[in-house]
Amino acid sequence: MDKLDAIFAPKSVAVIGASTKPGKVGHDIFVNILKGNYQGTLYPVNPTAKSIQCVRAYPAISDIPDPVDLGIIILPPPEALKAVMESARVGIKGIVIVSAGFKEVGGEGRKIEEQITAICREAGMRLVGPNCLGVINPHPAVRLNASFSARMPAFGEISFISQSGALCTAVLDFAADRDFGFSKFISIGNKADVDELDLLRYFHKDKETEVIMIYLEELRRGADFIQEVREMTSGERPTPILVIKSGRTSAGAAAAASHTGSLAGSEGIYEAIFQQSGIIRAESIEELFNFAEAFSGRKIPNGKRVAIITNAGGPGIVATDMTVTSGLKLARLSEETIETLASHLPATANVHNPVDVIGDASQDRYENALGAVIRDANVDGALVILTPQSMTNALGTAEAIVKIAKRSQKPILCCFMGIIDVSAGVKHLQENGIPVFRFPEHAAQAFAALYRYSKWTGRQHLAQFAFQHDVERAAEIIRTNLSRGRTYLADADGNEILRCYGFPTLPTFTAKSREEALDYAESMGGPVAMKIISPQIVHKTDAGGVMIGVKGREAVIKAYDTIIENATGFDPNAVIEGVLVQRMAEKGEEVILGMSRFPGYGPLLMFGLGGVLVEVFKDVAFRLAPIGRNEARRLVKGIKGRVILKGYRGRPPCDTGSIERCLVSLSDLSMNHPEIKEMDINPFIVYEKGKGAVAADCRIILEPPAAEKAAR
Structure with a gap:
């Protein structure tokens, strides 16, 4: 038996802090449980009331004569602490604290929350909250509405997790308007104990849950969350997980010293978590429900080729546009299918995709058209649009769609729209598990979500790379620099660390004088790049400290002098350690590989188009380390510039395998090496397939370990 069963399916509930006064949370929650027709035993706890809503009240938890599974606490923090202590003594199995005033306000509230959490863990009680809406289970055998939302939702196959209690009531109203049912519904508030991962584990095992929806404000886990959720979304019993995440800003990232740090922010972390764990992200509450509607049909497409059937040109065009912009393709119908359509449809109909069956289409016309396209091997799924005319039979059309859908494993999504009532048809589709939407663009976006999930569950798994890194030599370089108080690694040390990890690098020398610069340049026998070396100058280009394509004695000497002069003018206090002389790399495609470390999550890796324009175009994608070969490949494919890397307008395909190895x-x-705080390899120059790549520039920022920082 799972300990969370005491939260979601308790045989008995005590409302601790139940009130006799309507409008008080303690009164309303008790009434909601009572009027929701809870199937267990309900006990109000109030030291001054004889009864609440005609139910005998008990002065204290210990006065209840029978065992209690779940305690709902609606008391201020100090009294809540006492109630938790008493609950632990009498053996209550689960606690939900609805009250606010804990960690979210800091100070004494935080201390009390920490005490409550410790008591619950020692007693083996699971704790939801504090500062939450509560928990709802509409299952007919439970009927628990332990929340201050008066609305008991219908029973369904979707479980909902929300970090925001205030949002929950709006979601319940939205769901009622859309005729959505829930298997479980919970608000988790401060997450003192039970968090998203605990609930995902529980819902994944729950036979009543087919789809999981989450409203997320923040996660406190990184790699372990990814590892577990990846198995849930694509393992033996894959469960679709849909999320809406509040906030898309990268506030706080601007102070970072690397391109990676300035571009990442918290948004990069969450995007990485969702991508690596197979979570489908929605942009709005409405889109979240649209996606859930599509997944509730339990059919996932094998590809992205969509057939559209409509009886009106406008909605068909809207669906076509959204299909293409969502990353799907209009299916190219076979000649046999086109011939079949032509035999059933009037001469004025369009028998090519999108198929227009004309406004006066009867249910037979829809049935023949849908039956033909869904059997086509070039079609992975269908969108059916109906705009009712005076002669339209919405229910009959729905019945025809259901009949065909039952014979096909391909998803069929519908859009019944218009002023004339189509509710009978919509209801019939919903009762038979056919996803139906109000607008065609919603259906197309939802189909795209199904396809993304299909790609995730059907992804290939490459054999992992086998590397032999010189970890000790890299660690020695880092230790030496930190012992000298250097947190910005010079190019020579940075390049050596890269070589320890198998990165291809360019021949590089440090010149302390004009003469040395000239000797090094001549030894390379071609044009060179020259760069300032100074711990205080991180962005060399901004300081005028970089010259490229330098060739010839006079040019080398002039470049050396100019770089020193520019650097001194940029920062008169900068310590100039010399000028780096590096062989010029051959021309190729410039990309960036980077890393920025985030407390609580670890290293966030970045890949994108590189060079000086990386922060202009910001065409980058992120993953949390550690990653293997498969995730490296998806990371490379995750940027818009992948088109360039594949070969574009006569340019040959790039050696993306080298990028994957280096990622x-x-x-x-x-x-x-946790001492590396931020890192950029930019540009990382990639050549055509089979010719490898080279790291042309490297920037590494170190941070002493926490213990060492404290000692200082």
Whole structure:
């Protein structure tokens, strides 16, 4: 038996802080449980009341004569602490604290929450909240509405997790308007004990839950969350998980010293978590419900080729546009299908995709058209649009769609719209598990979500790379620099660390004088790049400290002098350690590989188009380390610039395999050396397929370990 059963399916509930006064939370929650027709035993706890709503009240928890599974606490923090202590003594199995005034306000509230959490863990009680709406289970055998929302939702196959209690009431209203049912519904508030991962584990095992929806404000877990949820979304019993995350800003990232740090922020972390764990992200509450509607049909497409059937041109065009912009393709119907359509449809109909069956279409016309396209091997699923005319039979059309859907494993999504009432048809579709939407663009976006999930569950798994890194030598370089108080690694040390991890680098020398610069440049026999070396100058280009394509004695000497002069003018206090002389890399495609470390989550890896324009175009994607070969490949494919890397307008395809190898090496480097705070390899120059790549520039920012920082 799972300990969370005491939260979701308790045989008995005590409302601790139940009130006789309507409008008080303690009164309303008790009444909601009572009027929701709870199937267990309900006990109000109030030291001054004889009864509440004709139910005998008990002065204290210990006065209840029978065992109690769940305690709902609606008391201020100090009294809540006492109630939790008493609950632990009498053996209550689960606690939900609805009251506010705990960690979210800081100070004494935080201390009390920590005490409550410790008591619950020692007693083996699971704790939801504090500062939450409560928990709802509409299952006919339970009928528990332990919340201050008066609305008991219908029973269904979707479980909902919300960090915001205030949002829950709006979601319940929205769900009622859409005829949505829930398997479980919970608000988790401060997450003192039970958090999203605990609930995802529970719902994944729950036979009543087919789809999980989450409203998320923040996660406190990174790699372990990804590892467990990845198995839930694509393991033996894959469960779709849909999320809406509040906030898309990267506030606080601007102070970072690397491109990766300034571009990442919390949004990069969450996008990485969702991508790596197979979670489907929605942009709004409405889209979240639209996606859930599509997944409730339990059919996932094998590809992205969509057939559209409509009786009106306008909605068909809208659906077509949204299909394409959502990353799907209009299916190219076979000649046999086109011939079949032509035999059933009037001459004025369009028998090519999107198929227009004309406004006066009867249910037979829809049935023949849908039956033909859904059997086509070039079609992975269908969108059926109905705009009712005076002669339209919405229910009959719905019945025809259901008949065909039962014979096909391909998803069929519907859009019944218009002024004339189509509710009978909509109801019939819903009762038979056919997703139905109000507008065609919603259906197309939802189909795209199904396809994304299909790609995730059907992804290939490449064999992992086998690397032999020189971890100790890299660690020695880092220790030496930190012991000298250097947190910005010079290019020479940075390049050596890269070589320890198998990165291809360019021949590089540090010149302390014009003469040395000239000797090094001549030894390379071609044009060189020259860069200032100074711990105080991180962004060399901004300081005028970079010259490229330098060739010839006079040019080398002039470049050396100019770089020193520019650097001194940029920061008169900068310590100039010399000028880096590096062989010029051959021309190729410039990308960036980077890493920024975030407390609580670890290293966040970044990949994107590189060079000086990386922060202009911001075409980057993120993953949390550690990653392997498969995730590295998805990371490379996750940017818009992947088109360039595949070969574009006569340019040959790039050696993306080299990028993948170096991304995995960067992940290993990040995991093995926690002293690396931020890191950019930019530009990382990639050549055509089979010719490899090279790291042309590297920037590494170190941070002493926490213990060392404290000692200082």
